[in-house]
Amino acid sequence: MDSDRPLWLRIVEHFRQQISTGELPPGARLPSRPEIMREFGVSDAVAKQAARVLVSEGLAVAKPGSGTYVRSKPQLQRLVRAWYRGNRSGSPFAAEMEAQGRRAAWDYTSRTAQAPTSIRERLGLGEPTGDLPDVLRTEYVFSADGQPVMLSTSWEPLEITRGTPIAMPEEGPHAGRGVAERMLVIGHPIDDWRETVGARLGTAEECAKLAHPQGSVMLTIERVYESRGRVAETADIVLPADLYLLEYSARMGAGE
Amino acid sequence: MDSDRPLWLRIVEHFRQQISTGELPPGARLPSRPEIMREFGVSDAVAKQAARVLVSEGLAVAKPGSGTYVRSKPQLQRLVRAWYRGNRSGSPFAAEMEAQGRRAAWDYTSRTAQAPTSIRERLGLGEPTGDLPDVLRTEYVFSADGQPVMLSTSWEPLEITRGTPIAMPEEGPHAGRGVAERMLVIGHPIDDWRETVGARLGTAEECAKLAHPQGSVMLTIERVYESRGRVAETADIVLPADLYLLEYSARMGAGE
DNA sequence: TCGAATTTGTGCGTATGTATC
DNA sequence: GGATACATACGCACAAATTCG
Numbered sequence: 001m002d003s004d005r006p007l008w009l010r011i012v013e014h015f016r017q018q019i020s021t022g023e024l025p026p027g028a029r030l031p032s033r034p035e036i037m038r039e040f041g042v043s044d045a046v047a048k049q050a051a052r053v054l055v056s057e058g059l060a061v062a063k064p065g066s067g068t069y070v071r072s073k074p075q076l077q078r079l080v081r082a083w084y085r086g087n088r089s090g091s092p093f094a095a096e097m098e099a100q101g102r103r104a105a106w107d108y109t110s111r112t113a114q115a116p117t118s119i120r121e122r123l124g125l126g127e128p129t130g131d132l133p134d135v136l137r138t139e140y141v142f143s144a145d146g147q148p149v150m151l152s153t154s155w156e157p158l159e160i161t162r163g164t165p166i167a168m169p170e171e172g173p174h175a176g177r178g179v180a181e182r183m184l185v186i187g188h189p190i191d192d193w194r195e196t197v198g199a200r201l202g203t204a205e206e207c208a209k210l211a212h213p214q215g216s217v218m219l220t221i222e223r224v225y226e227s228r229g230r231v232a233e234t235a236d237i238v239l240p241a242d243l244y245l246l247e248y249s250a251r252m253g254a255g256e
Numbered sequence: 257m258d259s260d261r262p263l264w265l266r267i268v269e270h271f272r273q274q275i276s277t278g279e280l281p282p283g284a285r286l287p288s289r290p291e292i293m294r295e296f297g298v299s300d301a302v303a304k305q306a307a308r309v310l311v312s313e314g315l316a317v318a319k320p321g322s323g324t325y326v327r328s329k330p331q332l333q334r335l336v337r338a339w340y341r342g343n344r345s346g347s348p349f350a351a352e353m354e355a356q357g358r359r360a361a362w363d364y365t366s367r368t369a370q371a372p373t374s375i376r377e378r379l380g381l382g383e384p385t386g387d388l389p390d391v392l393r394t395e396y397v398f399s400a401d402g403q404p405v406m407l408s409t410s411w412e413p414l415e416i417t418r419g420t421p422i423a424m425p426e427e428g429p430h431a432g433r434g435v436a437e438r439m440l441v442i443g444h445p446i447d448d449w450r451e452t453v454g455a456r457l458g459t460a461e462e463c464a465k466l467a468h469p470q471g472s473v474m475l476t477i478e479r480v481y482e483s484r485g486r487v488a489e490t491a492d493i494v495l496p497a498d499l500y501l502l503e504y505s506a507r508m509g510a511g512e
Numbered sequence: 513t514c515g516a517a518t519t520t521g522t523g524c525g526t527a528t529g530t531a532t533c
Numbered sequence: 534g535g536a537t538a539c540a541t542a543c544g545c546a547c548a549a550a551t552t553c554g
Contacts, residue, residue: 006522032538043524051539056312056471057457064539065532078452081504194505196334199455199475199497201313215312217473219455222501241455245478248337248504249450262541288519299543307520320520321551 007042011050012057019059019070026072030060056215058242073242080247081195081221091178093142093150102144108170110138112158119155122224122234134158138169141209148210149243154179154235160188179225179233190233192226195248199241206238217241263298267306268313275315275326282328286316312471314498329498336503337451337477347434349398349406358400364426366394368414375411378480378490390414394425397465404466405499410435410491416444435481435489446489448482451504455497462494473497 018024031039036047051068054060062068079096097104112133115125125134135155142150154169156179161167166174166182174182180190202210202218210216221237274280287295292303307324310316318324335352353360368389371381381390391411398406410425412435417423422430422438430438436446458466458474466472477493 008522034538045523045525048540049522062539063532064530065537067532067538076454192505194503197453197475197502197504198332198500199473201473217455217457219453244454246453247450248453249448250506264541290519300545301542304521305541318520319551320549321518323519323551 007040007046008049008053011036011040011042011046012053015050015054016057016059024070026070028070030054030068030070032067055213058213058216061213076245077243078245078247079239091176094176097144100144103146104142104144105146106140106142106176108138108140110136110168110170113137115155119234122222123155123157123231125157125159136161136167136169149239151206151209151238152235154233156233157231160232161186179235183225183227183232188227188230188232190225190227192229194224194226196222197246198222202238202240210238210240212240212242219244219246221246263296263302264305264309267292267296267298267302268309271306271310272313272315280326282326284326286310286324286326288323311469314469314472317469332501333499334501334503335495347432350432353400356400359402360398360400361402362396362398362432364394364396366392366424366426369393371411375490378478379411379413379487381413381415392417392423392425405495407462407465407494408491410489412489413487416488417442435491439481439483439488444483444486444488446481446483448485450480450482452478453502454478458494458496466494466496468496468498475500475502477502 015024015030024030030051033044033047033051036042036050037044040047051060051062055062055068059071060068061071077100091104093106094104113135114128114131114133115123115135115137119125119135120128123135128134135157138154138156140150140152140154141148142152156169158167160183164186165172166185168175169179169182170176174185183190198220200218200220202212202214202216204214206218207214207216217240218238219241221235221239223233223235223237224231225233271280271286280286286307289300289303289307292298292306293300296303307316307318311318311324315327316324317327333356347360347362349362350360369391370384370387370389371379371391371393375391376382376384379391384390391413394410394412396406396408396410397404398408412425414423416439420442421428422441424431425435425438426432430441439446454476456474456476458468458470458472460470462468462474463470463472473496474494475497477491477495479489479491479493480487481489
C-alpha cells in the first residue's frame with residue numbers, strides 16, 4: 001500500500017541513499033539477509049535480490065561468511081589521453097602513474113600471429129598469405145601499486161618491424177619505451193593518433209585479470225598510431241570504469 | 257557432476273553462444289521459463305536467474321506476456337569528438353547526424369539556478385551569493401530519427417551571458433546553433449576544449465529517458481569549453497554505450 | 513468482444529554447500 | 534567446532550501484460 005514499486009527496489013533505494021549521504025561510509029557493513037528480512041518485513045528472496053542489485057551496481061561487496069560491505073570507492077583517476085607527452089621518454093603509462101605518485105609495472109606476452117580480419121582492416125593489411133604470421137601480438141597487464149588496472153592487446157605489423165632492433169617491444173635496448181619512441185628509432189615517427197572509446201560489461205576473463213567482480217563496467221579504447229599515413233600500431237585497451245576517467249583535450253586552431 | 261559452475265551460468269553461456277554464432281538471430285524468441293525448466297531440467301528460479309542475466313547483459317529483451325527475445329543490436333555509431341567542425345554553423349549534434357543521414361531533433365528545458373558545488377568548481381565560480389541564481393541550466397534530450405539517443409545537461413555562467421542576445425540557448429536568432437557559435441556572437445570565442453570520459457550503469461531515470469532497459473551501460477562525458485582561459489560552458493553528457501563509440505584524434509605537432 | 517492460455521515480474525518458504533569468524 | 538553469512542537451488546503462488554482462438 002506504500003507504493004507501487006517493487007519491494008526490492010525500495011530496499012535498494014534505501015541503502016543507496018544511506019551510502020550516498022555517507023550515513024553508511026565505505027567499509028561499513030550492511031545488514032545481513034536475515035536482518036533485512038526482519039527490519040523490512042520481507043522474504044529472503046527480496047533481501048537477496050536487493051543485495052545482488054547493490055553489488056551489481058558496484059555500491060557494495062559481498063563476502064561469503066562475513067557480510068556485505070559498502071564498497072570503498074577508490075578515487076577516480078584521470079588518464080590523460082593526449083599527446084603533449086610525445087617527446088618524453090619511457091612508456092606513457094609509466095609516466096602517467098609516476099605523475100600520480102604510483103608505482104607502475106607490467107607483464108606481457110608477445111608472439112607472432114596472423115592478424116584477424118578486424119585487426120587487418122585497422123592496420124590496412126591486405127589479404128593474408130597462407131598462414132604466414134604478419135603481426136606481432138603483445139598482451140599486456142598493467143599494474144599500479146601492485147594492482148592490475150589495465151589490459152592491452154597491441155598489434156604491430158611485421159612488415160614494419162621485422163629485422164629491426166625493436167621487433168620485440170619488451171626486449172633489447174628499447175624495451176618498455178612506448179610505441180611512439182620505438183617506432184621513431186626505426187624511422188617511423190608517429191604523427192597521427194586516433195582513439196575510439198566505448199564501454200561495456202567486462203567479460204569473465206577481463207574481470208578476473210583485473211581483480212574486479214564479474215559484470216563490472218569496462219571502458220574500451222581502440223587506439224591507432226599512424227606514421228606518415230600508414231598505421232604503425234593498433235591496440236585494444238580495457239580498463240575498469242570505476243577506477244579511471246579518460247581525459248581528452250584540444251586547443252582549437254584560431255581559424256579552424 | 258558435470259561442472260562446478262552454477263547452473264544458471266551454464267544456461268547463460270549456452271544462449272550467449274547461440275546468439276553470438278547467429279544460431280539465434282536478433283529478434284528470435286528464447287525459450288520461456290517453463291520450457292527452459294524442461295529442456296535443462298532445472299527449477300524455475302534458475303531459469304529466471306539465467307533470463308535476468310541475459311537481459312542485464314543487453315543480449316536479450318524481456319516482454320511480459322509475450323516472451324524473451326534476442327536483442328537486435330543497432331550498428332554502433334561513431335561520434336566524432338573533435339574540433340575540426342569548429343567553423344561550421346549549426347549544432348554539432350545536428351551536423352554529425354546529418355553526416356550519417358539521420359534526422360536530428362532535440363527537446364530542452366532551461367532555467368536559471370544556483371550551481372551546485374561540483375559545477376561551481378568546473379566553471380570556476382566563487383562562493384554563491386545568498387541564493388541568487390548564477391548559471392543557466394539547460395537539459396537536453398537529443399533524438400536521432402525520433403529515437404532518444406543522448407542526454408545533456410548544460411551549464412552556462414550568467415556572468416557571461418546575462419543581458420546578451422544569446423542568454424537563452426534555444427531562443428532568439430541564434431537558437432540551436434551550438435555553444436561555440438553562440439559564445440562567439442558575444443565575443444567569447446571558444447579556444448580550448450576538454451572532455452572527461454567515463455562509464456557506469458545508467459540510473460533508472462536515464463534508462464527511461466533513453467528508452468533503454470534498466471541497468472544499461474552508459475558513457476558519460478564531462479565537457480568543458482573555455483574562452484581565453486575562462487570556462488564559458490560545461491555539460492554532463494550521457495549516452496548509451498550500446499549505441500555509440502566516441503572518436504578522438506589528434507595530429508601531433510612535429511616537435512612535440 | 514471476450515476469455516483462456518501463455519509469459520514475465522514479483523514474492524514467499526525452504527534446504528544445502530561453503531567460506532568466514 | 535560452532536555460529537554466522539552468502540551463493541545456489543528447488544518449488545510454489547499470484548499479478549499484469551500479451552496473444553490468440
